[in-house]
Amino acid sequence: MSLTLGDASAAPGEMATGRLRIGERRDGSPVSLPVCVVNGADDGETLYLQAVSDGDELNGLGVLTRVVPRLDPAELSGAVLIVGIVNVHAFQIAEHRNPIDDTKMNRAYPGDEDGTSSERIAAATFDAACRADYVLDLHQGSTSRMLNEARVRCGRHHRLHGDCLELAKAFGTGHVLDQKGPDGQLARAAPGEGIPTIDPELGGCVGWDEESIQYGVEGVFNVLRHYGFLDGEASMDEQTRAAGFDQYRAPAGGLVRFRAELGEEIHPGDTLFEITDPFGQLAGRVTADCEGVFWRSRRLPQVATGEYVCSVATGVDAY
Template sequence: MTTLGTATACPNEIATGRLSVGEARDGSDIGLPVAVINGADDGKTLYIQAVSDGDELNGLGVIQRLVPQLDPSEVSGRILVVGIVNYHGFHVAEHRNPIDDTKLNRAYPGDPNGMSTERIAHATFDTVTRADLALDLHQGSTSRMIDETRVRCGSRHRLHTECLELAKVFDCGYILDQKGPDGQLARTAPNEGVPTIDPELGGSVGWDHSSIERGLRGVYRVLKYYGFLDGSIDINPQTRANGFEQYGSPKGGLVTFYPGLGDRVESGDPLFDVTDPFGRVKSTVTADSTGVFWRTRRLPQVATGEYVCSLGTNLDEY
């Protein structure tokens, strides 16, 4: 028997329920939606979560499609799922938790007696530590971004090889292998012996169905490779970036990009023009390094110093 919150599943069963993380302002219980898939045969435990950032919905799109497709009679081991982690941010379509204005993916491992975000982080982290592997499904917020997977434990971490293998199995085609900020789940969970990755499934307002399909394919690849489902997969070479450069605008105006997402650029290549409302170029920004055009802002208007785009740099084929 496997339990997560109020969801309890015997072998060869699927159950859904709620994981309590506190109370709302009216005193009603706040419960995160959870699912337990308990396979017919014994095996590893996989943890999956989505919507750690309240406006990042593509991971939820993956879970919405994944759970109804899974037949526990064909599963070995257990799959623990938290469908919506940032409960408060999700309900108002905001990145941070509006109750305490905190980014949840900087709060791990959390605190059972802390602020709202810390309590949610603690409850979900406690579940992560029961797993053998973890997938924290994200996207590039509401900006535009390639599909990629992030390894955040750092190259000197004892589980770096295992995390990198998990990212390669997930296979978005691009990997950002760079130590993450304190409090990220993909940085913190490996300290507890759980290989964890942070798939970034594009970037959109609402759902991007092509990124959701890539994420769903990635989860199934993980399920097959690690023995949760029968089947085999091919491991493909991917582009790995060990650096990440962000570019702001030197002028205020309207942005026009030269490369498209995923394009290779060389040092000195133009990245974008900033024009006035009449199309006159005020400034052209060029790449400082060779890299992949990784992410851009969604809206064309920018103020001086405002974020515009990012490159993945220090590339190799892994």
């Protein structure tokens, strides 16, 4: 049976690309999202992938540019539906939020087909996601420095929590944030429809980062193997899981000098960072309050008093 997404239609054993129309620009010209349908030669389940929900988070798009050329429909059981660029308005101007309505797209799900620009895009892409058995919503930690991780956002009491954890383990970045997310996230909304969904956060950078992209490529193919879309053994290595974060802010204005590295185990009293003045004189020092893992930090060294500097993951265990 042929599968269609937007104007892309593929018969079994075929791949097609096209566009999914989501409205018009201010001059009346059409706006559409790039889509791809990979329809396997054999029957099976459906995986939905999307990227660039936030317009400056490009690592997910980098993943798709490397994954899609390697997908052979003749070797695939089931189908893969892909929206390559979700927040197309923000992508065009390299900004995080949709400039049409000043909205963070990943707070607009499940959307509203008669709503704002972001709600209409969310509704169109949510409709595509709800045709799938599994969903990967590819993100990155904006422009901050961050570990490669996968986020389980449904909450630990959700009926699909175990299924989402399994999907995160199959994706296999090595680090998982298992914390209920805010309303409007795709990884919150899709499990409500019975679809295991995760939100991989592939590092953080300006532009894109090849190492994080490779984590994503390997993650997608591991998911495809684990759930039977492709033949082969899937690696299911132990993951470091966190339940939340402690955030640390600058006690004084100046320049940040980190004393901890991403992924480092942190103990109470460990120095996380120091603040110096422009001449290297110490203006402040911040130490950890509890056990955890150094997970995320700002990229630029200059900070004002009270400005965010870094995060330490807490409630850490292995699964």
